[in-house]
Amino acid sequence: xxxxxxxQLWKGGTCLARAEALREHGWNVIPFDITPYLNHRFxxxxxxxxxxxxxPHVARFNAxxxxxxxxxxxxxxxxxxxxxxLWSSTLRELKRVSGGLAIHYTPxxxxxxxxxxxxxxxxxxxxxxxxxKRYEINTYREKGASNVVFAWQGIDDRFVRLAECAxxxxxxxxxxxxxxxxxxxxxxxxxxxxVTRNMRVxxxxxxxxxxxxxxxxxxxxxxxxxxxxTRTLAEGKIGIGLLSKLCxxxxxxxxxxxxxxxxxLLAERTRDHLEIFEENHEAVFFSSKEEMxxxxxxxxxNESARRRIAEAGRTRVLKSFLxxxxxxxxxxxxxxxxxxx
Numbered sequence: 001x002x003x004x005x006x007x008q009l010w011k012g013g014t015c016l017a018r019a020e021a022l023r024e025h026g027w028n029v030i031p032f033d034i035t036p037y038l039n040h041r042f043x044x045x046x047x048x049x050x051x052x053x054x055x056p057h058v059a060r061f062n063a064x065x066x067x068x069x070x071x072x073x074x075x076x077x078x079x080x081x082x083x084x085x086l087w088s089s090t091l092r093e094l095k096r097v098s099g100g101l102a103i104h105y106t107p108x109x110x111x112x113x114x115x116x117x118x119x120x121x122x123x124x125x126x127x128x129x130x131x132x133k134r135y136e137i138n139t140y141r142e143k144g145a146s147n148v149v150f151a152w153q154g155i156d157d158r159f160v161r162l163a164e165c166a167x168x169x170x171x172x173x174x175x176x177x178x179x180x181x182x183x184x185x186x187x188x189x190x191x192x193x194x195v196t197r198n199m200r201v202x203x204x205x206x207x208x209x210x211x212x213x214x215x216x217x218x219x220x221x222x223x224x225x226x227x228x229x230t231r232t233l234a235e236g237k238i239g240i241g242l243l244s245k246l247c248x249x250x251x252x253x254x255x256x257x258x259x260x261x262x263x264x265l266l267a268e269r270t271r272d273h274l275e276i277f278e279e280n281h282e283a284v285f286f287s288s289k290e291e292m293x294x295x296x297x298x299x300x301x302n303e304s305a306r307r308r309i310a311e312a313g314r315t316r317v318l319k320s321f322l323x324x325x326x327x328x329x330x331x332x333x334x335x336x337x338x339x340x341x
Contacts (some may be wrong), residue, residue, distance in 0.1 A: 001338075002028045004072060004098065006065060007081030009033040012226020014107060014253060014323075015081045017156035021323035022079075025331050030075075032068055034085070037061040053085060053116055062090045069093070075100040076338065080126075082106045084116035091122045101127040101337060107153055108132075111139045112247040128337060130330055134272075135248050149333055152276075153253045154326035155317055158227055159260035164234035165314070166262060168307050174198040174300045176236030176263060178229055179254065181205030184245045191289050192240070193219075195296045202232055233261035237306060238299060240292075241267030251276065256321045259283065259313030264306045266295060276321075282313040 003022065007015040009031050023029050037057045049055035062085070069078070075098035080086055083104055095102050104126045108114045110133075123129065124144035131137065132153050140148045159165050174196040177189060180203050189201060199219050206220035224232050233239055239258030243249045250270035258265045259282070267273055269285035277283035284299065286292040299306040319325075 001026075001076040002074075003030065003077040003079050003100075004032060004069060004075050004094075005029045005079045005081070006032045006034060006083070006086070007079075008035050008038065010035050012158070012229070014153075014156070017154075017323045018081065018105065018327065020156070021154075021327045022331070024324045025327070030072055032065055034061060037085070053118055058085050061085055062087050066090055066093055066097075069097045072098070074098060077101050077103055077334070079103045079105065082108065082114070083122060084114065084119055086122060087118055088121040088125060091125050095125065101334075101341060103128045103130065103334065105130040105151075106132075107253060109136060109247045109249075111136055127341075128334060133247075133249070147337065149330065151330050152321060152326050153251070153256060154321045154323040155253075155256045155260040156323055158230045159257070160318065160322075162227065162230055162234065164231055164262070165260065167234070168262070168311065171237045171263070172198075172235045173200045173237065175200075175238050175240060175296065176233055177201045177203075177240050177242070178224060178232055179203045179242065181209050182244060182246070185242050188240070188242055188289060188292060191293060192296055195293055196300055200232065200235060230257070230261055233258055233263055236261075236263040237310075238266050238296065239263035241265055241273075243268050243270070256317045259310065260317045260321075262310055262314050264299060264310040265313050266292070266299070277313060277316060280309070282309065282316045284309060 005019050009016045009019060019029050019031060037060065049057055077100045078094050078098055091102060102125060110119060120143055123140065128147045129140050129145045130149055130151050131140065132151055134150055137148050137150065175192060179185060186209065201219050202221040202224050204223050207222060210216040210220050241255050241258055243252065250272040255267060255273065265283040267283060267285055269287045273285055279285055284295050286295055
């Protein structure tokens with residue numbers, strides 16, 4: 001099947017990993033990378049563009065993707081990954097020119113954060129919307145989605161390819177965290193430092209926090225992506241899976257990446273986490289800060305139990321949550337839509 005795949009196709013990103021997974025399923029993926037339209041020198045226009053989703057780069061993206069569609073001609077599908085910039089007029093023309101079905105995928109909340117009036121206007125014209133957020137499915141339908149399916153998130157071949165992920169010895173840190181310096185995260189990691197100071201914390205905002213609170217300086221670092229992000233997680237004996245309170249998430253990509261990197265997942269207890277992992281066998285969960293500290297203290301000291309859970313968790317995600325496996329059910333749904341159209 002021939003698909004025009006529109007998304008941020010930078011190396012180490014989950015969007016590129018999904019495109020590769022479609023190729024593994026035999027799809028002929030024609031890439032259209034939106035990254036160059038996002039990465040440009042800061043100007044007044046870039047600030048306007050990022051906040052209000054308008055400006056010359058947005059217009060050029062829509063013009064260029066239409067030009068590409070005219071060049072490629074007939075397609076089975078147009079796949080849009082996180083389509084915040086795509087105009088509804090562009091999507092309708094893409095469908096007309098290609099003759100294919102339009103599919104939208106996002107791993108992020110689309111209506112609480114990462115909002116876009118352009119995406120909202122496009123929803124009725126997508127033949128299928130794929131979301132990892134169960135709590136937004138009804139909103140998709142209210143905004144005119146004809147077909148919505150839930151999908152888990154996944155991991156890519158970095159977690160198989162990098163030898164650091166498979167090792168059980170030589171991990172430098174008792175605890176690792178990769179993510180934003182959101183207040184909920186800061187609170188829990190500040191508490192965790194009462195158990196161990198041997199931790200690594202990387203992501204946006206942590207270095208700024210360390211300037212205000214210098215005792216954070218030895219443990220924090222800047223954002224990491226790609227192989228470096230995977231290697232950072234693989235430096236930890238335990239990886240902490242905290243969930244944003246800006247939206248009602250019950251799992252994140254990190255829920256799979258931490259065990260994929262060979263660290264023991266210590267995460268907030270949710271229905272989805274309990275569905276994915278067998279508690280105390282493949283991952284460890286907590287429902288309060290006090291329970292988190294007790295579990296952290298126990299597993300920092302109990303090396304054999306921690307390793308056993310980490311290895312079982314890694315086996316679980318490698319068996320069921322590589323992107324090619326995660327997208328298999330989505331692809332079956334898409335094929336049914338194609339035969340029905």
